[in-house]
Amino acid sequence: MSGNKDFTHLDLYTIVQKEKMDSSSTKLVIYAPDVAAKVKAGQFLIIKTHETSERFPLTFSDWNTQDGTITVLFREVGFSTIELGQLKVGEKIQALVGPLGNPSEIHNYGTVVMACGGLGVAAAYPISRALKEAGNNVITLLGAKNKDSFVLEKEIQKVSTKVMYVTDDGSKGKKGFVSDLLRELIDNKEQIDIVFVIGTPAMMMVTSEVTRPFSIKTVASLTSIMVDGMGMCGACRVTIDGQIKFACVDGPEFDSHKADFKELMQRSKCYRDEEKQAIHEGESCQCQNL
Amino acid sequence: MSKPLNKSQSSQNRFTASVDIQKQEPHVRVKNFKEVVLGYTEEQALAEASRCLHCLHAQCIKGCPVGINIPEFIKYITQKNYKAAIAKIKEKNSLPAICGRVCPQEEQCQKLCILNKKGDPVSIGRLERYVADVEREKDIKIPQTAAVSNAKKVAVIGAGPAGLTVAADLAKLGYSVELFEALHTEGGVLVYGIPEFRLPKSIVKAEVDYIEKLGVKLTPNALIGRLFTIDDLFKKGFKAIFIGTGAGLPKLMKIPGENLNGVYSANEFLIRVNLMKAYMFPKYKTPIGVGKKVVVIGGGNVALDAARSAIRLGTEKVYLMYRRGKDEMPAREEEILNAQEEGIEFKLLTAPTKIIGNEHGRVTAIEYITMALSEPDTSGRRKPIPIAGSETTLDVDTVISAIGRTPNPIIQNTTKGLETTAGGIIIVDKETGKTSIDAVYAGGDIATGEATVISAMESGKKAAQSIHEYLSQKP
Numbered sequence: 098m099s100g101n102k103d104f105t106h107l108d109l110y111t112i113v114q115k116e117k118m119d120s121s122s123t124k125l126v127i128y129a130p131d132v133a134a135k136v137k138a139g140q141f142l143i144i145k146t147h148e149t150s151e152r153f154p155l156t157f158s159d160w161n162t163q164d165g166t167i168t169v170l171f172r173e174v175g176f177s178t179i180e181l182g183q184l185k186v187g188e189k190i191q192a193l194v195g196p197l198g199n200p201s202e203i204h205n206y207g208t209v210v211m212a213c214g215g216l217g218v219a220a221a222y223p224i225s226r227a228l229k230e231a232g233n234n235v236i237t238l239l240g241a242k243n244k245d246s247f248v249l250e251k252e253i254q255k256v257s258t259k260v261m262y263v264t265d266d267g268s269k270g271k272k273g274f275v276s277d278l279l280r281e282l283i284d285n286k287e288q289i290d291i292v293f294v295i296g297t298p299a300m301m302m303v304t305s306e307v308t309r310p311f312s313i314k315t316v317a318s319l320t321s322i323m324v325d326g327m328g329m330c331g332a333c334r335v336t337i338d339g340q341i342k343f344a345c346v347d348g349p350e351f352d353s354h355k356a357d358f359k360e361l362m363q364r365s366k367c368y369r370d371e372e373k374q375a376i377h378e379g380e381s382c383q384c385q386n387l
Numbered sequence: 388m389s390k391p392l393n394k395s396q397s398s399q400n401r402f403t404a405s406v407d408i409q410k411q412e413p414h415v416r417v418k419n420f421k422e423v424v425l426g427y428t429e430e431q432a433l434a435e436a437s438r439c440l441h442c443l444h445a446q447c448i449k450g451c452p453v454g455i456n457i458p459e460f461i462k463y464i465t466q467k468n469y470k471a472a473i474a475k476i477k478e479k480n481s482l483p484a485i486c487g488r489v490c491p492q493e494e495q496c497q498k499l500c501i502l503n504k505k506g507d508p509v510s511i512g513r514l515e516r517y518v519a520d521v522e523r524e525k526d527i528k529i530p531q532t533a534a535v536s537n538a539k540k541v542a543v544i545g546a547g548p549a550g551l552t553v554a555a556d557l558a559k560l561g562y563s564v565e566l567f568e569a570l571h572t573e574g575g576v577l578v579y580g581i582p583e584f585r586l587p588k589s590i591v592k593a594e595v596d597y598i599e600k601l602g603v604k605l606t607p608n609a610l611i612g613r614l615f616t617i618d619d620l621f622k623k624g625f626k627a628i629f630i631g632t633g634a635g636l637p638k639l640m641k642i643p644g645e646n647l648n649g650v651y652s653a654n655e656f657l658i659r660v661n662l663m664k665a666y667m668f669p670k671y672k673t674p675i676g677v678g679k680k681v682v683v684i685g686g687g688n689v690a691l692d693a694a695r696s697a698i699r700l701g702t703e704k705v706y707l708m709y710r711r712g713k714d715e716m717p718a719r720e721e722e723i724l725n726a727q728e729e730g731i732e733f734k735l736l737t738a739p740t741k742i743i744g745n746e747h748g749r750v751t752a753i754e755y756i757t758m759a760l761s762e763p764d765t766s767g768r769r770k771p772i773p774i775a776g777s778e779t780t781l782d783v784d785t786v787i788s789a790i791g792r793t794p795n796p797i798i799q800n801t802t803k804g805l806e807t808t809a810g811g812i813i814i815v816d817k818e819t820g821k822t823s824i825d826a827v828y829a830g831g832d833i834a835t836g837e838a839t840v841i842s843a844m845e846s847g848k849k850a851a852q853s854i855h856e857y858l859s860q861k862p
Contacts, residue, residue: 135613145571149671150672152571152663154671176672193609194614196614324658325569325570325579325658326653327613328635329579329654330637330658331652331654332655333638363748364646364648365746366648367648368674371674374668
């Protein structure tokens with residue numbers, strides 16, 4: 098969290114650093130001093146890249162109060178993330194609002210397992226850091242496609258007591274899924290006081306099922322579709338214990354044993370066709386510019 | 388679009404009939420998002436202004452929540468002195484182009500017009516709009532009342548009708564005002580809620596520009612409660628704070644199927660269409676899908692805005708389901724008429740009971756029940772009562788629920804000592820807007836529950852006045 102760069106001459110939301118993590122993941126460091134001063138682990142922000150862009154949520158993966166910067170790490174999978182990934186250092190994001198949502202509940206739980214799928218580690222990192230600082234024994238489980246798809250490894254090692262790896266192809270750690278690692282820990286009689294699951298809805302659903310029979314408290318950060326992200330539109334509604342909740346103001350973290358992940362997955366597909374159309378439109382625009 | 392004056396301009400019946408206003412034809416306007424009502428020509432405005440009797444004890448002023456001297460500004464119109472007319476309005480109202488369009492004048496100033504006894508009242512709203520539009524289009528500069536800066540800082544939270552009013556009034560009194568807006572653009576419900584075809588966003592922009600010219604500092608993308616708390620604002624040196632954060636999350640229908648894809652709250656639907664300009668998808672990247680058949684639930688202005696937006700997005704059929712009858716609809720009569728002309732089918736005395744979806748979790752139909760109205764209760768309102776066994780199914784692709792909103796909870800949840808009702812509305816003194824915290828005021832929907840643009844402005848005016856009184860007593 099230390100820094101010594103002077104960005105005060107910059108406009109708000111200027112990109113000060115950009116790093117390609119792998120073929121489809123990008124890290125952006127953005128100048129937003131007021132946001133950096135206020136953010137806590139587990140919160141998110143809404144970005145609107147250009148005048149014509151959508152508003153969409155991303156979780157903070159880091160921040161630096163001295164430099165006045167925040168960091169986001171995202172996979173360029175949909176139209177909006179691809180568009181954001183095209184910005185260069187020195188360019189500006191049109192609008193950025195945060196911190197949003199309730200911070201993670203940080204206590205000294207004892208032993209915490211951070212179960213991270215893919216890029217979920219980016220959102221998990223600040224939570225792990227805060228939990229470590231609160232005196233927890235932090236065990237981090239990292240799952241990815243293959244040995245080259247892990248990000249923030251060094252950072253996560255610093256804030257974890259133990260890091261365990263798993264890959265789809267077995268190229269690093271065991272072959273399998275994060276849920277397999279978690280089951281192994283439980284089978285080995287590891288005393289676990291709380292589990293945070295952070296990844297895709299499918300990953301979170303499967304991983305939560307592992308802890309359910311053992312009544313281990315499990316928390317998931319629900320990433321539903323959002324527009325304003327501040328308690329207005331209601332697009333982010335999720336079902337928790339049969340009740341409708343709004344991820345932006347009631348969450349984003351919920352008891353994952355009570356969350357309806359199937360509904361979350363279904364709702365996240367709502368605009369799949371339109372998304373394809375937007376990407377297609379973007380491509381044709383670029384053709385015209387050639 | 389110039390149209391000859393109608394018969395009402397002949398002197399014998401100028402007291403009975405108002406001058407008609409031009410509108411886009413229904414079959415044309417359902418294919419675009421341009422403004423429906425086109426406004427008066429100068430000739431029409433002069434004719435309508437000449438209908439005013441300039442009553443000695445003008446009742447219309449009493450009907451105006453912000454107390455505009457209506458006969459006075461209308462007199463200036465008859466003299467073609469538009470600069471004086473707009474200056475007269477702006478003494479009391481900083482947002483005339485907006486109020487001229489969306490105020491329910493028929494329930495306020497025009498309701499009390501003496502001409503109601505003979506026929507139509509003076510079309511005060513249309514005249515207000517005309518003057519404001521002339522000012523904007525001809526770029527008339529009205530001299531600002533030279534406010535001596537008193538260097539006292541006031542924070543206004545929320546750039547909707549209430550906040551814009553407070554900011555303008557306090558800036559005119561010499562305060563250093565910073566206006567915090569959580570969204571990326573100012574205007575609140577005027578930009579995210581009310582559609583382009585009823586209130587063009589360029590007009591809101593012009594009114595916000597005017598407020599900025601008064602010296603108000605605009606700070607968008609600032610969600611107070613999260614980015615800065617109320618305490619943080621005091622620490623930053625603000626001497627008084629006004630909270631005008633408006634309506635928040637949608638009320639739920641509490642029926643099965645509410646989370647199916649294709650079920651929108653009116654808030655989400657209108658935010659996508661208006662604020663994010665989804666009607667220009669894919670040029671603007673925010674998607675909206677309406678399918679072929681849409682049903683809107685509710686009978687207020689928001690429901691009509693959603694229904695009329697849906698038809699403009701190219702859907703084939705739009706139904707409006709309301710649990711009471713047409714006479715009980717809270718929406719403005721003019722907008723009900725517009726909606727009917729545009730082909731919206733009203734299913735009155737019906738209420739949804741279930742939303743039905745397919746295996747992909749997408750809406751395919753809605754089940755509803757027919758209602759009957761009870762005899763008027765002690766409050767005079769007739770209660771809708773479901774008729775058992777009357778359930779019917781209607782095929783639809785999209786359901787938009789416009790049954791109201793709850794207050795945005797973020798500031799209440801992050802401010803110790805700020806008293807609210809059980810429903811989360813900030814408790815204020817009705818006359819002053821004072822909350823339970825010293826130097827913190829609130830107005831608009833967050834303090835009154837859901838109401839109109841003009842009533843939000845009225846509460847803003849009162850709060851601005853009491854903030855001024857409060858700060859005048861401070862060294």
